[in-house]
């Protein structure tokens with residue numbers, strides 16, 4: 001797979017350098033020797049015998065920044081003024097803001113955007129509630145709702161700590177699909193309170209994207225909201241992940257020449273993402289799926305206190321295999337990890353069938369790092385943007401909501417999800433397909449449009465579109 005590491009941590013060191021004692025070249029070589037790659041230098045101030053510079057350094061994840069800072073501090077004639085982490089700098093004050101579409105420059109503007117004239121618009125909507133779609137942000141706006149209970153693979157870190165992820169999702173909605181959205185992190189993890197809160201805020205929105213809500217509560221929350229609201233409700237960690245996973249598997253199987261109904265798949269982490277991925281694979285024709293969670297393989301005959309696991313046991317694992325991940329991975333053609341970082345070893349991958357496919361999708365740390373297995377796995381994918389083959393729900397949720405909003409769909413149904421998966425898979429032609437390129441980049445300009453078109457068509461076909469976009473009239 002070659003050098004798969006494309007990014008890394010990035011910090012800015014502000015250094016005060018006594019130029020009569022040491023020159024910048026010497027400083028740079030010490031940083032380099034300690035594992036830092038200098039990517040930018042900004043001169044902040046200079047005097048006859050002193051210069052202050054901001055040195056931007058990137059390091060791979062395996063390098064400890066403190067080794068570099070210690071090396072710098074030990075240099076005579078150099079003072080480390082401060083260190084700033086570029087990622088933290090990017091988050092200062094949050095990552096998004098609201099932006100008026102028109103300026104308010106005089107009293108006339110004021111009376112039209114606000115009182116008194118706004119009252120006529122309010123009354124028009126009061127008389128015909130559907131006008132909310134044409135006269136408010138509802139038409140193009142999605143709520144990104146989390147309770148902070150299963151944030152990435154970080155676990156239950158709460159609503160405040162979940163905000164940076166939800167703000168990030170909002171950025172992605174806007175950048176990739178022109179969808180406006182608000183990050184909403186609720187200060188409750190009670191199922192009924194979450195349902196009530198989402199129903200209460202729904203009037204402002206054309207769709208609800210549930211994010212990072214842990215299982216099993218996420219299933220009931222989504223099911224109830226789908227039933228009780230007339231706008232699409234989509235739990236991204238379930239369906240977004242499943243759609244992209246299925247797209248990636250269609251293409252990976254072409255590379256290894258195996259057929260979907262003959263493969264043995266081990267899914268690790270039977271939570272929101274694991275259950276949805278397994279479901280989509282079952283409907284795509286996979287016969288042998290074994291799910292593994294902390295307690296080992298899920299098998300019928302074992303009693304589970306959670307109804308989703310009970311369902312899972314009854315619909316998967318036809319041979320009722322029991323055991324740990326290390327035991328059941330033997331002979332598997334495909335590993336799908338949606339659990340936690342670092343739980344799969346090179347040795348485990350060595351026990352898989354010929355030409356193993358490894359999708360280690362836990363974030364931010366995958367179940368196994370690609371560099372550990374690149375010589376023994378046929379196809380590797382992770383959820384991260386800094387390795388090739390990113391299987392991440394970001395490839396799905398912007399396009400699927402773009403389609404759902406454009407045709408004012410009342411829900412996002414199975415046909416729309418399968419259509420999205422096929423659109424993603426077919427974005428890579430047979431000629432382009434290779435082990436490092438099974439899934440299109442999120443920056444591929446055509447993917448969102450392709451998903452959107454297929455999703456709109458599927459919504460019209462299945463009767464959930466409440467508006468037919470002009471090109472289909």
Ligand SMILES: NC(=O)c1ccc[n+]([C@@H]2O[C@H](COP(=O)([O-])OP(=O)(O)OC[C@H]3O[C@@H](n4cnc5c(N)ncnc54)[C@H](O)[C@@H]3O)[C@@H](O)[C@H]2O)c1
Pocket residue numbers: 150151152153154212213214215236237238241268269270271272273274292293294295337338339340341343361362363364382383384391392393394
């Ligand atoms: N790449 C993507 O697009 C994508 C999408 C969704 C989720 N994820 C990742 O998948 C993981 C799970 O997300 P989720 O939303 O399903 O969370 P979740 O909390 O609903 O489920 C996680 C499941 O993994 C299990 N688990 C945790 N540690 C385990 C271990 N050591 N061995 C076996 N099972 C273990 C838990 O018991 C739980 O059932 C997270 O790391 C998340 O970042 C990735």
Ligand SMILES: O=C(O)C[C@H](O)C(=O)O
Pocket residue numbers: 151152153165212236237362363383392393394
């Ligand atoms: O947020 C991501 O990058 C993907 C996914 O939603 C996750 O929870 O890991």
Ligand SMILES: [Mg+2]
Pocket residue numbers: 152211212236237
């Ligand atoms: Mg998520």
